[in-house]
Amino acid sequence: MILAALGAVAVFISIIGYVGSVRAEVGVKTDVLQLKRNxxxxxxxxxxxxxxxxxxxxxxxxxxxxxxxxxEGKVAAADLLAGSFLQTGMIVPGPTLQPGQREIAIMIDAETGVAGKVHEGMPVDIYATYQAQKGNAQQSCAARIVRAARVIQIGQETQVKDAKNSSVTESQVPITFALSAADSLKLTREESFAEKIRLALIGGSGTGVDGVKLPPVCETVPAR
Structure with missing residues (x-):
């Protein structure tokens, strides 16, 4: 009986030791998410x-x-199969556009247009400057072309050749906005004619149009 008891104790200790070694081998556990359905x-x-x-x-x-x-705010990047363990590469940001809005991107000067202050989700006013020759005088104008445009994406800075001098390059950043159909059309047109386009952050809550009227500012100077 004593030998049997000692044998049982030895077996129990062996089992405990084995379980402990398995736990040590497996280590700490963590939660993961597995898809129930496609x-x-x-x-x-x-x-x-x-x-x-x-x-x-x-x-x-x-x-x-x-x-x-x-x-939150994510959707499946592709068809996902039931039983898969969910990983970050399998989901992407969902649509950020409201009904009727358009997504439109333009190139903005990296220094004067963005300067590291503009971030995704911010509302900005979009300004454009123009120059025109009138006889012996040169007219320059600045105008606000879009109010409270919401920035939805900022691309990587890139070097772009100057349209007037191919030997000169400028640092530009593609900025994507969520705009109404009318503002999208207006921005597309004005970008084609503007000398420069700049962004201006909106103070305060910046949640919408501020109601401030800003007529174009123009100045005519004699041609040099």
Whole structure:
């Protein structure tokens, strides 16, 4: 009996040791999200589409989606299959346009037009400057062409050749705006004729049109 009891204790200790070694080998666990069902491309991924399961942290890459808050405003980047573990590359930002809005991008001077102050989501006024020759005089004008345009994307700075002198390059940044159909058309036209286009941040809440009327400012000087 004593030998049997000692044998049982030895077996129990062996089992505990084995379980402990397995736990040590597996390590700490972390939550990941697994798809319950297929998700069509560009469809939202919601909590109802997911199961939360635990896997060893060392087997979970940093690209795994681990929190539902990471899904806010996101949609499937492609058709997603049930059973897949959700990763950041499988979701992309959803549409940011309101009904009737257009997405339009133009090139802006990196220094005078943006200067590191403009960020995605900010509302800005868009200004343009023009020059025209009138007989022996030169007229220059500045005008606000779009009010409270919402910036939805800022691209990478790039070097662009000057239209008048190909040996000169300028640093420009593509800026994408969400605009009404009328403002999109107006911006497209004015960009073709303007000498320069600049952005101006709006003070205060900046949530909408401020109601301030700004007629074009023009000056005529004798030609040099």
């Amino acid at each position: 998700i069509p491309a560009f469809s939202p991924v919601t909590a109802d589409d997911l199961n939360r399961i635990q896997v060893p942290k060392k087997w979970s890459p940093n690209t795994m989606v681990t929190d539902l808050s990471q899904l």
